[in-house]
Amino acid sequence: MSPKQAHVEEYPMEIMDLSQDFKHSKTFDLTLDEDHKCHRFWVYLKCMKWQIEFRSNSFECFAAYFKTPSTWSAEVDFEIRAYITNSVRMDHFAGRFTGANHVHFRPLKLHEHMMREKLTSMRVEITMSVTYLQNFGMIHDYFDMLPAGEDTLLKVEGKLIRVSKRYLALMSPFFKALFYGELGNNQEVYELPQEKYREILTFLRCIYPHRQPVTSRF
Numbered sequence: 001m002s003p004k005q006a007h008v009e010e011y012p013m014e015i016m017d018l019s020q021d022f023k024h025s026k027t028f029d030l031t032l033d034e035d036h037k038c039h040r041f042w043v044y045l046k047c048m049k050w051q052i053e054f055r056s057n058s059f060e061c062f063a064a065y066f067k068t069p070s071t072w073s074a075e076v077d078f079e080i081r082a083y084i085t086n087s088v089r090m091d092h093f094a095g096r097f098t099g100a101n102h103v104h105f106r107p108l109k110l111h112e113h114m115m116r117e118k119l120t121s122m123r124v125e126i127t128m129s130v131t132y133l134q135n136f137g138m139i140h141d142y143f144d145m146l147p148a149g150e151d152t153l154l155k156v157e158g159k160l161i162r163v164s165k166r167y168l169a170l171m172s173p174f175f176k177a178l179f180y181g182e183l184g185n186n187q188e189v190y191e192l193p194q195e196k197y198r199e200i201l202t203f204l205r206c207i208y209p210h211r212q213p214v215t216s217r218f
Contacts, residue, residue, distance in 0.1 A: 058106065167208070
């Protein structure tokens with residue numbers, strides 16, 4: 001099964017914390033209703049990009065990888081908790097991904113519960129955990145080794161991105177001047193009014209220890 005080429009956005013959160021890209025597990029809180037029959041988004045876990053497509057009758061996840069060897073493999077645990085009236089329905093399953101087959105599809109029956117209970121909306125929590133990753137690289141907990149208190153916030157197009165001041169200063173003369181040079185004044189939030197949120201986020205993931213590549217489009 002080939003992955004759908006649907007347009008997807010990063011899963012919305014109040015503050016985008018790039019150090020969270022290195023975590024092995026995340027939980028997402030969604031609502032299924034008439035206006036949101038399908039959720040499509042992508043996230044990073046263990047520096048690997050994953051696209052999720054979630055409906056009341058199906059769950060699909062695939063790995064978007066960058067210049068990785070075809071021998072890579074991963075195992076991911078999924079737990080879905082659907083809040084139905086006064087009860088919680090849980091579904092737990094595992095997905096196995098390789099360089100040759102990077103799609104996992106799971107049929108669901110949440111729509112049957114919604115029809116039986118005559119629900120117009122349903123709250124759903126999805127926990128995704130990477131339990132095994134081989135031959136991919138960059139799976140160490142890099143930012144756990146950086147000194148505490150070195151984080152700051154970048155504000156781009158009204159959105160906040162949490163970054164490591166010391167790491168960006170080492171990687172970029174611009175950020176070194178912004179944080180520690182004449183341009184900097186130890187702010188809690190540094191606003192970049194001339195930048196685009198998606199472009200600055202892609203740029204940061206190119207210089208952070210990800211597998212996000214520098215391409216001709218960027």
